[in-house]
Amino acid sequence: MRLFICEKPSQARDIARVLQATRRGDGCLQGQGATVTWCVGHLLETAPPEAYGNYKRWSLEDLPIIPAHWQLVVKPKVASQLKVIQQLLRSCSEVVIATDADREGEMIAREILERCQYQGPTLRLWLSALDDASIRRALGKLRPGEQTLPLYHCALARSRADWLVGINLSRLFTLLGRRAGFDGLLPVGRVQTPTLRLVVQRDRAIAGFEPQSFWTVDAQLEADGTLFQARWQPPTAACDEAGHCIHEAVAQSAARRLSQLGTAQIRRIEVEHVREGPPLSFDLGTLQEICSAKLGLGAQETLAVAQALYETHKATTYPRTDCGYLPESMLDEVPRVLHALAAAAPSLGQWLTEADPSRRSRAWNSSKITAHHGIIPTAVTLDLTQLSERERAVYTLIRARYLAQFLPDHEYLKTQVVLHSDEDQLLARGKQILARGWKAVIDEADGNEPVEQTQHLPTLRESAAVALTDTTVNAQRTQPPKPYTEGTLVKAMKTIANQVDDSRLKQKLKDSCGLGTEATRAAIIQGLIDHGYLTKRKRSLVASAAAHTLIEAVPAEVADPALTALWEQALDRIETGQLSVETFLARQAEWLTRLVRGHASLTLQPPATKGPRCPVCRSAMRQRKGRTGSFWSCTRYPECKGTKPVAKPKRTKQPGAF
Structure with a gap:
């Protein structure tokens, strides 16, 4: 009998339907020569610290906790299903691993086979869709089990190393936090801590942002009875690094010159026919x-x-x-x-x-x-x-x-016109859509695409003169970075390589798709919200005071995404057989030991017991005196410039007063 081990009951039902295994059994579906059973995600998990010694009570003296022999325990809620699979393994002739086609899916099945000491032949079903046609195609191309076994070794190494980091550093900083007066858990992890740092850094960038004023000059021109817009190009000496004119007098002077001259000459016209293909399908x-x-x-x-x-x-x-x-x-x-x-x-x-x-x-x-x-x-x-x-x-x-993917390209003409009015240069841009193509269906589905700037320029000739009919000076201010949303935080986790300087580690993070995986990023963000590290304000995410304190306290390498890149390099070597799981874990244990010993005497900033929280970064605030009286100021000033007015005491009616 061939036994198929699936990851979830719904997945098992789909595969069983194609195999015509329709007879219901205890925790399985049976047919001619095939039985399909299922897990419910991981049936086993790494044993808690107390399984390795007297570690139920948290103590700095016990850290780091490094198991000599790793143990797995059965998740109580799914223990009955593990017994079903164990019984089926005793009577089957071969096993087909039909869990999700990735490292984690491989681990879910392999840890059960090891637990049950299964020694028979193993095949691998590699599925990307659960419709009947996809299942039939995959059943016709079963892979040898040894081909995907290295994925299990990678998942095992990653899982155990994450346990070491999470258990030891979470206990370390929670205990240090208690010493400083913090209540609750201060969890630390290889992925969640660098993710948290992203939000903390963004909050600090917003809090410390000082808006700068700049000025633009827009000109209205006319050619053959058609009006169009152009923008004045300020001289480099009057601009900041972003090319903004930061001197109002220079902009006003330019506007006066343009108005007085009342004409501009076309120096250069560039027209590009752009054909834009559709975006990739979704990851x-x-x-x-x-x-x-x-x-x-x-x-x-x-x-x-x-x-x-x-x-x-x-x-x-x-x-x-x-x-x-x-x-x-x-x-x-x-x-x-x-x-x-x-x-x-x-x-x-x-x-x-x-x-x-x-x-x-x-x-x-x-x-x-x-x-x-x-x-x-x-x-x-x-x-x-x-x-x-x-x-x-x-x-x-x-x-x-x-x-x-099957609609025509999006096509448009992109035009750029350079004009001169004596010493001043103007730039006009035009965009004429020739064919919406695939953009029609994408825009229709998304519903609120930004309106495209599609200025239609009149027919223009190089060296021709055009009338300049009006100028407008616009005062503007630079804007702070936007707070993260869950969507933009996921994107930042994917593109975390942009924040790493080492070229090799940067490339590894690009190859491994950044911090976390597609399967875990949502859970990481939700965990940070559930632990109170992140709070949601409408769609925005804001870091709590505890998050700021933790990021200041944790070792730099723990909050650095380069750690993930180094791990991925090691996991690649495990997959190719160049590095053993045991050697990888031994190196992590050595690193953790040095880390714990170096930070066990650290003192965290105690939380404020009185006063409000900063409206910007949620840190504690202290009362200060200014020119107009007392006010609350963030304790992280000058990094954070959040303030709050001091509430005035309520007036109480005196006896006999009207």
């Missing part, structure tokens, strides 16, 4: 970013909806992917998918008429596929009324990205 991070901006969904909410579309409705492919490219082998399914889209949404008829199934966008590139391809619709014909409002909105975005 999870990009989907989370777009759903945050367009729909106001959090990262965890987007993941939950995408998972439901994949598992429950079979409407889309596997969502936890870091890749937007599509395998060329799936081109054969394009007509079927487009037909299903047309059947589910007749309103798409206009775009489906223009769609060319033979069109090959840059998304179709098998050489760039990682463990999973981009998120796209399946050939299942949906009843859209059966989807919730959120599911329908997210599905519409995914569908639009897929449909865009």
